[in-house]
Amino acid sequence: METLLTPEELEIALRSIGAERYHNRHPFHGLLHGGKLNKGQVQAWALNRFYYQSRIPMKDATILARTEDPDLRLIWRQRIIDHDGNEGEDGGIARWLKLTDALGLDRNYVLSGDGLLPATRFAVDAYLHFVRDRSLLEAIASSLTELFAPAIISDRVAGMLANYDFVSPTALAYFEKRLHQAPRDANFALDYVKREARRPDQQHAVLQALRFKCDVLWSQLDALHHAYVAPGNIPPGAFDPVRLSAMDR
Amino acid sequence: METLLTPEELEIALRSIGAERYHNRHPFHGLLHGGKLNKGQVQAWALNRFYYQSRIPMKDATILARTEDPDLRLIWRQRIIDHDGNEGEDGGIARWLKLTDALGLDRNYVLSGDGLLPATRFAVDAYLHFVRDRSLLEAIASSLTELFAPAIISDRVAGMLANYDFVSPTALAYFEKRLHQAPRDANFALDYVKREARRPDQQHAVLQALRFKCDVLWSQLDALHHAYVAPGNIPPGAFDPVRLSAMDR
Numbered sequence: 001m002e003t004l005l006t007p008e009e010l011e012i013a014l015r016s017i018g019a020e021r022y023h024n025r026h027p028f029h030g031l032l033h034g035g036k037l038n039k040g041q042v043q044a045w046a047l048n049r050f051y052y053q054s055r056i057p058m059k060d061a062t063i064l065a066r067t068e069d070p071d072l073r074l075i076w077r078q079r080i081i082d083h084d085g086n087e088g089e090d091g092g093i094a095r096w097l098k099l100t101d102a103l104g105l106d107r108n109y110v111l112s113g114d115g116l117l118p119a120t121r122f123a124v125d126a127y128l129h130f131v132r133d134r135s136l137l138e139a140i141a142s143s144l145t146e147l148f149a150p151a152i153i154s155d156r157v158a159g160m161l162a163n164y165d166f167v168s169p170t171a172l173a174y175f176e177k178r179l180h181q182a183p184r185d186a187n188f189a190l191d192y193v194k195r196e197a198r199r200p201d202q203q204h205a206v207l208q209a210l211r212f213k214c215d216v217l218w219s220q221l222d223a224l225h226h227a228y229v230a231p232g233n234i235p236p237g238a239f240d241p242v243r244l245s246a247m248d249r
Numbered sequence: 250m251e252t253l254l255t256p257e258e259l260e261i262a263l264r265s266i267g268a269e270r271y272h273n274r275h276p277f278h279g280l281l282h283g284g285k286l287n288k289g290q291v292q293a294w295a296l297n298r299f300y301y302q303s304r305i306p307m308k309d310a311t312i313l314a315r316t317e318d319p320d321l322r323l324i325w326r327q328r329i330i331d332h333d334g335n336e337g338e339d340g341g342i343a344r345w346l347k348l349t350d351a352l353g354l355d356r357n358y359v360l361s362g363d364g365l366l367p368a369t370r371f372a373v374d375a376y377l378h379f380v381r382d383r384s385l386l387e388a389i390a391s392s393l394t395e396l397f398a399p400a401i402i403s404d405r406v407a408g409m410l411a412n413y414d415f416v417s418p419t420a421l422a423y424f425e426k427r428l429h430q431a432p433r434d435a436n437f438a439l440d441y442v443k444r445e446a447r448r449p450d451q452q453h454a455v456l457q458a459l460r461f462k463c464d465v466l467w468s469q470l471d472a473l474h475h476a477y478v479a480p481g482n483i484p485p486g487a488f489d490p491v492r493l494s495a496m497d498r
Contacts, residue, residue, distance in 0.1 A: 021485045118464035119471060122371040129378060211486070215367035218484050222368060223468070225482070226475035233474070235467050236270045237460070 005203055007194035013203075014144060014190070014210055021214035022145060024152040028221040031229065033155050035163025040241025042164065043103050044228045046096075047239055048120040048220065050110055053096045055124050057083040062131045063139050075188060082181050095174035102171035115239030119223035127216045134209070137202060141193045141209035145217060146186035153179055254452055256443035262452075263393060263439070263459055270463035271394060273401040277470040280478065282404050284412025289490025291413065292352050293477045295345075296488055297369040297469065299359055302345045304373050306332040311380045312388050324437060331430050344423035351420035364488030368472035376465045383458070386451060390442045390458035394466060395435035402428055 005013065023029060031037050032045060060079040067073045085091025090098075100110045109115060131139040153175045160167045169176075197203045227234045234240050254262065272278060280286050281294060309328040316322050334340025349359045358364065380388040402424045409416045418425075446452045476483045483489050 027481075117468075119368055119372070119468045122375040122465075122468060123368070125375060125378070126371040129374070212367075215484070215486075216371075219366075219368045219371060219472070222472065222475050222482070222484060226471050230479075232276075233471070235464070235471060237464075 002200055004198075004200050010194055010197060010203055010206070011190065013207055014193075015147070017207060017210050017214065018145070018148040021211060021218065022148040022152075023214070023217040023221055024148065024155070026218055026221040026225075028225040028229070029152065029156075031225075033159030033163075035159065038241075039103065039164075039166055041228045042166075043100075043105055043241055044239055045224055046100050046103055047105060047110055047115060048117055048224060050096055050100060051113055051116050051120050052124050052220065053083070053093055055128055057093070059128055059131050062128065063136070066132075066136050066139065072192075079185060082177070092174055092177065095177065099171045099174060102168060103166065115237075117223045117227055117238050118235060120220055123216050123219045123223075127213065130209075130212060135205065137193065137196055138205050138209040140189050141197075141206040142213040143189045144186060144193070144210050145213050146182045147190060149182040149186070150179055153182070251449050253447075253449050259443055259446060259452055259455070260439065262456055263442075264396070266456060266459050266463065267394070267397040270460060270467065271397040271401075272463070272466040272470055273397065273404070275467055275470040275474075277474040277478070278401070278405075282408030282412075284408065287490075288352065288413075288415055290477045291416075292349075292354055292490055293488055294473055295349050295352055296354060296359055296364060297366055297473060299345055299349060300362055300365050300369050301373050301469065302332070302342055304377055306342070308377055308380050311377065312385070315381075315385050315388065321441075328434060331426070341423055341426065344426065348420045348423060351417060352415065364486075366472045366476055366487050367484060369469055372465045372468045372472075376462065379458075379461060384454065386442065386445055387454050387458040389438050390446075390455040391462040392438050393435060393442070393459050394462050395431045396439060398431040398435070399428055402431070 028045075032042065037045070057080045060076060060083070064073055064076055064080070067076065081091065083092040085094055097107060097110065101107060113121070127142070130142060134142075157172050157175050160172060161169065193206045197206045227238060228241075277294075281291065286294070306329045309325060309332070313322055313325055313329070316325065330340065332341040334343055346356060346359065350356060362370070376391070379391060383391075406421050406424050409421060410418065442455045446455045476487060477490075
């Protein structure tokens, strides 16, 4: 790409990447939100997605550690607080564990990461490495999937409450909070990249960063879809709902 | 694990990981070697696997760069030569490109990495990061999947020649060479870890490193299987055999 976009054109280009590649379009989310999964499959989703959640404050701390501007650090720090909470006050990670609790997953098993799909780990770790190794502009741009989060969260909460008797509003408290946090975070990051991407190569890098992040999310669902929707595809060592419930007995 | 294994017990434990987790057990390889894939599916495999091949000398150079012992560097250097070749003499990467040529893939497209499954990139890059960030002992142990390569290579060459009229012995020259290189490399690495893993925690780390590497290989096949065996699952932006052949016309 050689032409310089206006900030508004850059935003349009970013939003069109989301329209094509954000994981709300993934068939696994259709199954999840439409009540087409059984409890074991929802467990597998929540278990694997917990690894992503657990790495988000590390990702944000990496950005913090690379930021020279104290004002930017002050604003970005809020993301870590949102996920890790405060003394005596739950953050996003604790709320996600309420979901895995409600689904009947053992908390130590969830925290251990033992049953993760390797592909989950590889995708999430790729995100951490990206944020550490690329430019600060690209690191911030890779957070822009939050722009597209509110729509999927609303669908998810409504769909899961309507379709699964093992899911309650308390179990979904994580998403309630994100409905307000995500747009605030995304708007800040969007303003940042529209302001700081002043050259065509920087704008290209920003667009690529968002594509990369969409791939990180999409490939996590591909792995879940492959392992847990059709029988016989769970990779060696990964969470197996059937085996787990057999152990319960 | 708290007990110290004898070197022979460690070897038995390593081989049993291979027996359980090496990707010769993956259903995608059954389809590939059994002639059950069409040309587009074999193209997708060769294209994605090229990214793995292209990163192997970088992986080995990372190990070289971390090795203080000149004798070890001298031996390990041969791996880079095997893959990159010499002036006027093909190495493994060039031989792999003969396979993608023979399959009708555009060489620039293969080299660009444009059509890769994101999961391929995440898994292979996880291997590079592992070799850079873990102990040298673990980095060397992660190469031990080569112990199990000769059997799969024989099956592959025989199966592909028997089953696909678009595959010739010349196209499979890469594997012919590996039949001799892999055992030499694997035996050296096996002797190294049997000698250097002297504490239970080191032996545990060595076993985990081999499990990790098996996951790297297995998850690449999971991604191919998901994207290219059932219809409708190719992620946004990845190689699409149907679209490509439509463009040819």
